[in-house]
Amino acid sequence: MAGVNLQLRHAYSIAQFVPTISSPSPSPQRARLGISPSRVLFCNLRATSAAAATLRTTRRSATVAASSVSSAVDSLVGDRDDVGRIPLLEVKDLRAVIVESRQEILKGVNLVVYEGEIHAVMGKNGSGKSTFSKVLVGHPDYEVTGGSIVFKGQNLLDMEPEERSLAGLFMSFQSPVEIPGVSNMDFLNMAFNARKRKLGQPELDPIQFYSHLVSKLEVVNMKTDFLNRNVNEGFSGGERKRNEILQLAVLGAELAILDEIDSGLDVDALQDVAKAVNGLLTPKNSVLMITHYQRLLDYIKPTLIHIMENGRIIKTGDNSLAKLLEKEGYKAISG
Amino acid sequence: MNLNQLYKNLSDRCKRETEREREGEPSRNPLMAATTVLGRLSSIPNLSPKPKPKPYRRTTPTSVSVRAQASFSDPFVLQLAESLEDSLSASPSSSSSSLPLQRIRESSAETLLSIPWPSRKDEPFRFTDTSFIRYSQIEPVSTHHWNSQILDNLTETHLPNAVIIDGFVSNLTIGPSDLPDGVYFGSFSGLPDELTNRVSEFIGNFDSGDLFWSINGMGAPDLTVIYVPAGCKVENSIHLRYFAGETGDRGSKKLPVSNPRVFVLVEEGGEIGIVEEFVGKDEDGYYWTNPVLEVVVQKNAKVKHSYLQRESMAAAHIKWTFVRQEAESEYELVEVSTGGRLGRHNVHVQQLGPDTLTELTTFHMCVNEQTLDLHSRIVLDHPRGCSRQLHKCIVAHSSGQAVFDGNVRVNKYAQQTDAGQLTRSLLLKPRATVNIKPNLQIIADDVKCSHGAAISDLEEDQLFYFQARGIDLGTARRALISSFGSEVIEKFPNRVIRDQARNHVKCLL
Numbered sequence: 001m002a003g004v005n006l007q008l009r010h011a012y013s014i015a016q017f018v019p020t021i022s023s024p025s026p027s028p029q030r031a032r033l034g035i036s037p038s039r040v041l042f043c044n045l046r047a048t049s050a051a052a053a054t055l056r057t058t059r060r061s062a063t064v065a066a067s068s069v070s071s072a073v074d075s076l077v078g079d080r081d082d083v084g085r086i087p088l089l090e091v092k093d094l095r096a097v098i099v100e101s102r103q104e105i106l107k108g109v110n111l112v113v114y115e116g117e118i119h120a121v122m123g124k125n126g127s128g129k130s131t132f133s134k135v136l137v138g139h140p141d142y143e144v145t146g147g148s149i150v151f152k153g154q155n156l157l158d159m160e161p162e163e164r165s166l167a168g169l170f171m172s173f174q175s176p177v178e179i180p181g182v183s184n185m186d187f188l189n190m191a192f193n194a195r196k197r198k199l200g201q202p203e204l205d206p207i208q209f210y211s212h213l214v215s216k217l218e219v220v221n222m223k224t225d226f227l228n229r230n231v232n233e234g235f236s237g238g239e240r241k242r243n244e245i246l247q248l249a250v251l252g253a254e255l256a257i258l259d260e261i262d263s264g265l266d267v268d269a270l271q272d273v274a275k276a277v278n279g280l281l282t283p284k285n286s287v288l289m290i291t292h293y294q295r296l297l298d299y300i301k302p303t304l305i306h307i308m309e310n311g312r313i314i315k316t317g318d319n320s321l322a323k324l325l326e327k328e329g330y331k332a333i334s335g
Numbered sequence: 336m337n338l339n340q341l342y343k344n345l346s347d348r349c350k351r352e353t354e355r356e357r358e359g360e361p362s363r364n365p366l367m368a369a370t371t372v373l374g375r376l377s378s379i380p381n382l383s384p385k386p387k388p389k390p391y392r393r394t395t396p397t398s399v400s401v402r403a404q405a406s407f408s409d410p411f412v413l414q415l416a417e418s419l420e421d422s423l424s425a426s427p428s429s430s431s432s433s434l435p436l437q438r439i440r441e442s443s444a445e446t447l448l449s450i451p452w453p454s455r456k457d458e459p460f461r462f463t464d465t466s467f468i469r470y471s472q473i474e475p476v477s478t479h480h481w482n483s484q485i486l487d488n489l490t491e492t493h494l495p496n497a498v499i500i501d502g503f504v505s506n507l508t509i510g511p512s513d514l515p516d517g518v519y520f521g522s523f524s525g526l527p528d529e530l531t532n533r534v535s536e537f538i539g540n541f542d543s544g545d546l547f548w549s550i551n552g553m554g555a556p557d558l559t560v561i562y563v564p565a566g567c568k569v570e571n572s573i574h575l576r577y578f579a580g581e582t583g584d585r586g587s588k589k590l591p592v593s594n595p596r597v598f599v600l601v602e603e604g605g606e607i608g609i610v611e612e613f614v615g616k617d618e619d620g621y622y623w624t625n626p627v628l629e630v631v632v633q634k635n636a637k638v639k640h641s642y643l644q645r646e647s648m649a650a651a652h653i654k655w656t657f658v659r660q661e662a663e664s665e666y667e668l669v670e671v672s673t674g675g676r677l678g679r680h681n682v683h684v685q686q687l688g689p690d691t692l693t694e695l696t697t698f699h700m701c702v703n704e705q706t707l708d709l710h711s712r713i714v715l716d717h718p719r720g721c722s723r724q725l726h727k728c729i730v731a732h733s734s735g736q737a738v739f740d741g742n743v744r745v746n747k748y749a750q751q752t753d754a755g756q757l758t759r760s761l762l763l764k765p766r767a768t769v770n771i772k773p774n775l776q777i778i779a780d781d782v783k784c785s786h787g788a789a790i791s792d793l794e795e796d797q798l799f800y801f802q803a804r805g806i807d808l809g810t811a812r813r814a815l816i817s818s819f820g821s822e823v824i825e826k827f828p829n830r831v832i833r834d835q836a837r838n839h840v841k842c843l844l
Contacts, residue, residue: 137803140795165805173803177796181818181825190814191804198805230818231800247804 085114088152088255088286089136095146095311096135105131107311108147113255116283120297121290122322123308124330129290130174132308133257137171138164152254165191166198170253172244174260174290179231184243187231188213188250195251216249219279221272237264245276256280258289262296274299294326307333409451412546415473416447419554419594422475433523435535436558439596442539443552450546459545462738462770463679463708468623468651471590475554476501476581494610494829495520496574501581502556502595502626513571518607519562520573523598526560534560534600537631537659543683543712547653551627555596563605563636572608572641572829582620585649592623599629601636608639610832613654615647615674623651630657632664634688639667639828643836646674648703653679662688662717669826670697671836672707673843679708679738686749689717698823699728701735701767702843708738715749724756727823729816730767731844737769745777745784752779756786761819763792816844 089112096106105128113119123129135142136149138161149156156164179187185206192212193203204212210227217224220242232240241261248256258277262270277287277300289300297305297319305322307315307330315321315333324332423440452469453460495513497520498506504522519526526534539552561573575597583589601607613624624646632638638658646652652675658666672678684693699707713722728737737760745752760769773786793815801811820840827833 139799160808161799161802162805162807165803171803173800177794177800179797179800179815179818181821182814186814187801187804190801190806190810194805194807194810251804 085116087112088115088117089113089288090150091136091147092149093147094132094135094144094149096131096142096144099141099143104145105142105311106135109308109311109313111306111313113286113288115254115286116281117303118281118287118289118300120302120305120322121288121308121313122292122305122325127308128311129308130259133171133259133288133290136164136257137161137169162194165251166195168252168254169257170248170251170255171257172241172248172259172261174263176232176240176244178233178235180233182231183227184229184231185210185213185227188227188247191247191251213250216246219249220246220276222246238266238269241265241269241273242276245273249276249280252280254284255286255288258287260290260292262291262293270296271299294322297322309333408448411452411469412447412450415550416444416553418473419475419550420444422554423556433531433535433558435538436523436555438535439539439552439555439558443549446544446549447546447553450549453546459710459740462736463677463706465651465653465677467676468590471583471588471621471623473590473592473623474583476591476593493831494571494574496576497559499559499575499577499595501579501591501593502554504557504559514573515567515569517564517567518569519560521560523558523560526562530562534562534598537600538598538629541629541657541683544655544657545681547625547681548627548655548657550592551594551596551625551655554592554594554625555627556594557596559595559597561597561599561607561609563599563601563607565602565633566604567602568606569608572610572639574610575612577611577613577624577626578616579620579622579624579646579650582617582622582647584621585619590621590623590651592625595624595626597626597628599638600631601633601638603634604636605633606637608641608828610641610643610829612643612832613646613652613674615645615650618647619649620647621649622647623653625651625653627655628657630659630666632658632660632666634661635663636661637665637667640669641827641829641832642668642670642672642680643832643839644670644672644674644678644680645839646678648674648676648705650675651677653677654681656680656682658682658684658693660684660686660688660691660693663690664688665692665694667692667694668696669823669828670695670709671700671820671824671827671840672698672709673700673702673839675707676703676705677708678705679710682709682711684711684713684722686713686715686717686720689719691715691717691720693720693722693724695722695724695726696823696826697726698820699726699737699739700820700840700843701728701730701732701737703732704734705732706736706738708740710738710740710742712742712744713754714744714746715752715754716746717749719751719753720749721753722755725823726756726758727760727819728758728769729761729763729819730769731763731816733764733766735764735767738771739769740772741774741786743775743784743786745775745779745782747778749779750781752782752784754782754784758788759819760788760790761793761816762790763816813844817841 091109091111094106094109095104097104109132121129121132131142135144138159144157151167151169154167159167189206189209192209196203213227214224217226222242232243235243241264244261261273265273274296281287287300289296291297302319305317305319306313307321453465455461455464495509497504507521509520514520519530563569577595579591579593581591583591599609611628630638630640644652660666666684668682670680672680682695693713695711697709699709701707707728709726711724715722722743724741726739726741728739730737739758741756741758743754743756745754754775756773758771758773760771762769769790771788771790773788775784775786777784793812797815798808798811801814802808817840821837824833824836824840827836
């Protein structure tokens with residue numbers, strides 16, 4: 001619900017519609033908006049509900065009414081939209097710069113992910129995909145200069161990276177850093193116990209934790225000696241990605257952001273990783289994956305695909321978008 | 336002639352000479368006097384027939400440099416030498432002291448006559464300030480303190496071990512099955528006759544030592560010997576635990592100095608592990624440990640040397656390790672040093688034959704107002720030697736300082752040498768300091784040598800990786816800092832020592 005609410009408000013404000021919308025017939029207005037200059041923005045705002053267009057009902061008008069008076073993000077928690085979906089992540093007009101150079105990378109990203117959905121973000125190199133995922137988890141190299149990110153009703157921008165992680169946000173790194181001297185096992189145990197502490201549950205000692213881990217190892221098809229190695233040290237490309245997914249399997253996450261988990265993987269490894277991700281999906285968990293290739297989407301079927309260009313999401317659609325892209329390149333979309 | 340008298344004579348004469356010089360009188364070269372007297376001494380029968388390598392000054396009178404004369408007598412050093420000598424005569428063990436030990440004393444006495452106390456103007460001490468020792472009231476430990484308190488508090492070790500208090504072996508524990516036949520571990524005086532000559536042939540033949548080497552030579556009350564015969568592979572490491580029994584205090588400036596000395600000879604094809612552990616029993620014990628370890632690794636033999644230095648934070652610790660490696664031998668050092676207001680380790684590895692392997696892996700951590708210093712020198716004179724050196728340091732105090740001078744000399748005949756050196760430092764506080772001087776001197780032309788130095792704070796990326804997995808910054812920092820050292824700690828061959836070092840480092844952070 002909340003997502004719709006915000007999106008609409010935003011879309012309208014851009015179209016300078018604000019005062020008049022609480023009236024009963026939003027559908028025609030939407031149609032009009034669809035051809036207005038704010039079309040692009042609107043499209044991706046409505047990305048999710050567009051996929052379920054047939055179910056739009058009168059409930060929407062009430063939402064819009066609410067939105068015109070309320071700016072409180074918190075009121076959105078637990079709200080469901082018209083199809084009963086619960087928004088997990090809502091990104092609104094997100095702008096971010098590189099701290100060092102002050103170069104703006106994200107120039108107004110809008111995105112809503114509902115529980116249980118799989119979203120894919122595609123785009124050219126340098127379009128801001130990875131920056132977007134890093135900003136979501138609070139990477140210190142970037143500074144958010146505008147917009148908002150709401151995750152499970154909480155303002156993500158107020159949270160430290162570790163708090164975001166503990167809140168249920170997980171990002172698998174595109175090229176995870178080596179940490180010599182810290183074993184995989186110790187690292188996972190530390191992270192796992194941090195989570196337990198947060199939940200007020202008893203922490204596991206290394207022996208208890210080990211037995212918990214062994215079952216997870218099968219998920220990513222790894223041997224136990226993997227645990228004794230130092231985090232990512234001397235790992236092959238495939239091992240690094242598997243390791244990221246292992247961490248996801250152990251720590252769990254409501255929203256998993258997978259930044260190019262398919263890069264540098266051979267076909268077998270890709271299948272393993274995809275299988276693992278699919279295995280971790282539940283009706284409540286969502287995935288936001290960033291990829292360059294259609295191939296990954298064959299294994300992990302996305303609900304929606306977004307195309308990113310120059311720091312914005314310029315198009316949203318279903319799987320056919322990826323197919324078009326594969327065939328004709330980004331020209332077909334941005335051109 | 337009594338050595339003591341002789342020395343007294345000598346030093347009196349030196350003093351007179353200096354005075355005369357000051358008064359502008361032409362002086363007879365006192366150094367010559369010293370060398371002649373000592374030359375006579377070294378002809379005492381029974382002494383090993385092998386001549387000492389000649390110090391440069393013994394050759395001709397003209398070679399005595401002006402500098403040597405000018406710096407000839409540091410009254411402070413002379414006084415120190417005297418008090419060391421006195422302490423030995425007071426000690427009961429000196430009456431039975433062996434010839435090699437006497438020889439060491441003589442040559443040390445000779446050297447002490449010509450070395451002044453080092454100042455910051457001397458290159459090897461450019462960053463290492465020894466003045467707090469200099470301006471303390473140094474008192475050689477003369478009596479054998481049987482400190483049962485120390486012995487009681489010792490944690491059990493399953494290794495054959497010796498507890499060395501103030502340089503005296505106080506407790507020697509060797510289980511019946513600990514050491515194979517033929518291996519000797521104990522005081523030089525207990526050495527079987529047939530080994531005496533074999534061992535004494537090597538003792539004290541080192542002319543690149545500094546003042547502290549000689550101070551040890553002058554003041555060592557005993558010589559502990561570890562002897563491994565040819566072909567013998569000793570399974571259990573030998574564990575040496577050093578304590579300071581007598582401590583002074585900062586207020587009265589009384590600084591007891593002890594000079595433990597250990598000699599290791601591993602004959603052809605033999606193998607042994609040696610663990611040296613220096614422990615300060617209380618946090619602010621004020622004392623000075625000045626140990627020397629000499630190691631001779633003969634053909635195809637292997638020595639694994641573990642060295643854990645956790646002296647008290649007020650103490651001074653200046654150690655010399657002198658290693659000679661014959662052909663195809665291996666020497667491996669793993670060091671973790673954290674203690675001492677001043678901690679310095681001088682390592683000198685001398686290659687005596689081709690195809691040697693030398694590995695130095697060291698870790699220094701300053702968490703206090705302290706200086707930790709590693710001066711290493713690997714001298715390669717023969718073909719196909721291989722040396723690997725990794726030195727890491729952490730400075731986690733704004734008045735802390737780490738010093739590293741890593742010298743590798745690849746001389747003319749050391750072709751196809753493979754020498755690698757890497758040093759990494761973490762500076763965790765503002766104004767924390769490291770002074771790093773990696774230096775390779777290569778004369779041979781067909782060699783593979785590398786060196787590198789990196790100085791940084793913790794990596795942002797690594798910290799973020801922890802945070803991204805829900806681990807808070809404090810925990811992440813601690814984990815990364817201890818992981819920095821664990822690259823070295825993991826190298827300890829013995830699991831118990833490894834755990835001990837790991838816990839110790841963890842406690843300090």
